[in-house]
Amino acid sequence: MKVVSWNVNGIRACVRKGFLDYFREVDADIFCIQESKLQEGQIELDLEGYEQYWNYAVRKGYSGTAVFTKKKPIRVTYGLNSEEVQEEGRIITLEFETFFLVNVYTPNSKRDLSRLDYRLEWEDELYSYLEQLDAIKPVIYCGDLNVAHQEIDLKNYKTNHGNSGFTTEERGKMTRLLDSGFVDTLRYFHPETEDIYTWWSYMKTIRERNIGWRIDYFIVSKRLVPALKDSKADMSIMGSDHCPIILEVDSL
Template sequence: MKFISWNIDSLNAALTSDSNRAIMTRDVIKTIIDENPDIIAIQETKIPQTGLNKKHKAKLEEFFPAYDYVHVTSREGARKSYAGCMTLYKKDLKCMESFPEIDAPDTMDLEGRIVTLEFEDFYFNQVYTPNAGNELKRLNLRQIWDEKFAQYLSTLDKNKPVISAGDFNVAHREIDLAHPDNNHFSAGFTDEERQGFTNLLAKGFIDTFRYVNGDVKDKYTWWAQRVKTSKINNSGWRIDYFLVSERIKDKIKRSDMIDSGDRQDHTPIVLEIEI
């Protein structure tokens, strides 16, 4: 099976806007469709709390005619048109969906951050992990999230193997970002966030990119939009991951990034695995 995950930074805009950025986003969607994945995980959809409107649904059918989908948005109590996740899956696949709450702090359980599909032989989970925020204002809350999410995945793993994808908002190792020395106190590379990811892996999960590609450097999934030269100079971070249960690691065939051209921010990632 082939899986693709992407923090799209507004599916809403991609479906409703004709801005230059929205057009670039739709070009990346075409690239994803050309890969013909079985499952597509999309984070940061920014769909309004009122849900998908007629235009959204028509465009989804236009772009993804071979797929059914499930999605979760932010709810009352959280910021509006914030976060959100959508999972698309080929129409011949049979699964049960859930939108777990993990007893996360603050409004994190209301922000539409987790979708899980249960298939006969495995779980597919996608996550949009909360950012520690400007001046690390949410770092303490983020540490609680990391503990709760690791517990949740571990619970799934007791029943059947897990594939978990998404924007984990952490560069785990120094080789996972271009300038580690300058970022030890930046959101996404604090000791606390890195340890949280280490603790998650220790519960029996594999970072598939590192498993397949070893200690390759200069391979990233995110480049800052606000720095115009960040992608040109490959001044990036690897913060998007496919994790799998350790007991299925030998089934992994490919784990890599997909070229998103000139579009900055996140690039899609792909996993191929015999499952």
């Protein structure tokens, strides 16, 4: 089974830059996107063979998530029962017979950290939610999580300590999750490999020089580890300021 996650930074713009070519080429069983940045009816994607599930933000041109899946889920739910979270369209959960798939676009704490308190509350709610799901069946949790967990996960870690996405508080929430029975799949396969990133600033030559951050993840319940086959970042794929990430697991 192949699962792909990609923050497309606006699906309409990404389609103009080749999204559908990549979608067909990668041939994922489940394809998750974040930052769709549209409302219902603003795009029609011809994805033959896939069920489509969208969670739109109320605010126009902002946030939003979607999941495209070959296999129809048992149930689909949206949000975390929080009105504010639901307004931003940040979470979709698909329940299958043997696992949950949770696609997330985590709120950014903002450059001035004005949204850090909200972000930390979000992390606590999401942590409880994932724990509840994991008690029922294994979880595949993916998306743009807006945090570089360790120094190896961003190029300029020395100058970014304490900045949005690399605060002690945000990194600590990720550590808590991984310590509670979840696994960062890319680091499972590549624990010490440097220069693997998933987001780059649009500033000139930044991506060419690979001055990036790894803020997109596939995190799974620890008991899924025996089924893992590969986890990687498809860094050569353009079309967004993020690149797609890919998880391959034995059929669940």
